[in-house]
Amino acid sequence: MFESLQERLGSILNGLTGRGALSEADVSAALREVRRALLEADVALEVVRSFTDKVREKSVGAAVLKSIKPGQMVVKIVHDELVAMLGDEGVAIDLNAPAPVVLMMVGLQGSGKTTTSAKIAKRLTERQGKKVLMASLDTRRPAAQEQLRQLGEQVKVTTLPVVPGQTPVEIARRAEQAGRLGGYDVVILDTAGRTHIDEPLMVEMADIKAAAKPHEVLLVADSLTGQDAVNLARNFDSRVGVTGLILTRMDGDGRGGAALSMRAVTGKPVKLIGVGEKMDALEEFHPKRIADRILGMGDIVSLVEKAAENIDAEKAAAMAKKMQSGKFDLDDLADQLRQMQKMGGMGGIMNLMPGMGGMKDKMAAAGLDDKMFGRQIAIIQSMTKAERANPDLLKHSRKQRIAKGSGTDAAAINKLLKMHRQMADMMKAMGGKGKGGGMMRGLMGGLANKMGLGGMMPGMGGMPDLSSMDPKQLEALKKQAEAAGLGGGLPKGLPGLPGPGGLPGLGSAPRLPGLGGFPGLPKGPKK
Structure with missing residues (x-):
């Protein structure tokens, strides 16, 4: 949701934050672009006028134009007005009345x-x-x-x-x-x-x-x-x-x-x-x-909530224990792919990762999309139990049979097996260091390497593995993310989080222990 608006506003606001000082003319020019972006996103004209008027009123004051980082202050004002437009707090369906x-x-x-x-x-x-x-x-x-x-x-x-x-x-x-x-x-x-x-x-x-x-x-x-x-x-x-x-x-x-x-x-x-x-x-x-x-800051709290809803804690614990001994077969890989699908697929997860929303199109262009997950699961399901447990059995004749059963070809099977080997090596290394597996971290890393996207996903180890955490740990992580400002409002901390051009106060809050099941956070664009 909001992909086009996110892309347009992100580029406009990044243009402001890249400058050392702003004039009223700079702010007015940027707001003209904001106005156009909102209208193209089908926001009603009267709403657009009200929004831009409020942002302009707050952005052309001396406190903003003469501040140390005026561009960042404008980003904060736009963010606050967006929140005001959408409603300051979420409101649930009210059931506080006599039944029914x-x-x-x-x-x-x-x-x-x-x-x-x-x-x-x-x-x-x-x-x-x-x-x-x-x-x-x-x-x-x-x-x-x-x-x-x-x-x-x-x-x-x-x-x-x-x-x-x-x-x-x-x-x-x-x-x-x-x-x-x-x-x-x-x-x-x-x-x-x-x-x-x-x-x-x-x-x-x-x-x-x-x-x-x-x-x-x-x-x-x-x-x-x-x-x-x-x-x-x-x-x-x-x-x-x-x-x-x-x-x-x-x-x-x-x-x-x-x-x-x-x-x-x-x-x-x-x-x-x-x-x-x-x-x-x-x-x-x-x-x-x-x-x-909308402003490309991600939504870590929603990501953690999705993990809590969709991850089977017992299965995750059993798999983590299994991988500590260096074992990771094709059944395990299929489970991880299904888990990714339940959490919204590659696109859904990327939208919730700070600074990663714009990566979706690049990954889709490289063939790294949710359809690929379906094809890979089909390949694994076309194998026998013995083949899934021991991929070394897969010689030419077996691959031909699997290709026919899954509607793919030998090249697709070879790519899957190569990705599995890379992931198994990563899992073994993580397990050996006592990290308890890092299942989704390995999955994302393996997928990125498979598509030649490893350089686009730096910092793979910076976040904890959601798939290996129990419900209590997930709830604690959710509270920590909310306390750090990642669930609403501007991030108060987290070194290296990209926000639109960098936001005031970065580094002031304790660092999250990381989301390890997902790509690590980039350090933001080079100035």
């Missing part, structure tokens, strides 16, 4: 209301232990109620049985009553949408709200909506009274202007963002972390 808490999902047709309803139900059930009931109020769209029922089965959440002929208001009343009598904690009402905003839709939404008295009215909007996002948000808020926003398809939108515009115009918080089609592809919206990502 009714959540009403509204939005246009095709925005992702039904899928998002199921994602929220899964999240509340699995993470908070809530008993959830879902009800489809869409009586017009063919098979809409059946779609929600099937999604309910998929996420193991009850859906209200369909009674033919009932109106949306009648279904809403029945859902609230069923939730109360059935001892449910939360009732999610998936309302109907239209291809565009019209009066019948708004009347229906208002009638449903009056009947169900929802605790939250959540507007689900497609992040690709662009400039229309502002009108959409205003209309729903004025007629129904929106309490929060949920933006879908954030993984497919390099611009992200809807997120900036809707929050700024309505004043209503973005509570969740959809980042994929899978039922667990839903994330909390943390304004400070998003601002960090």
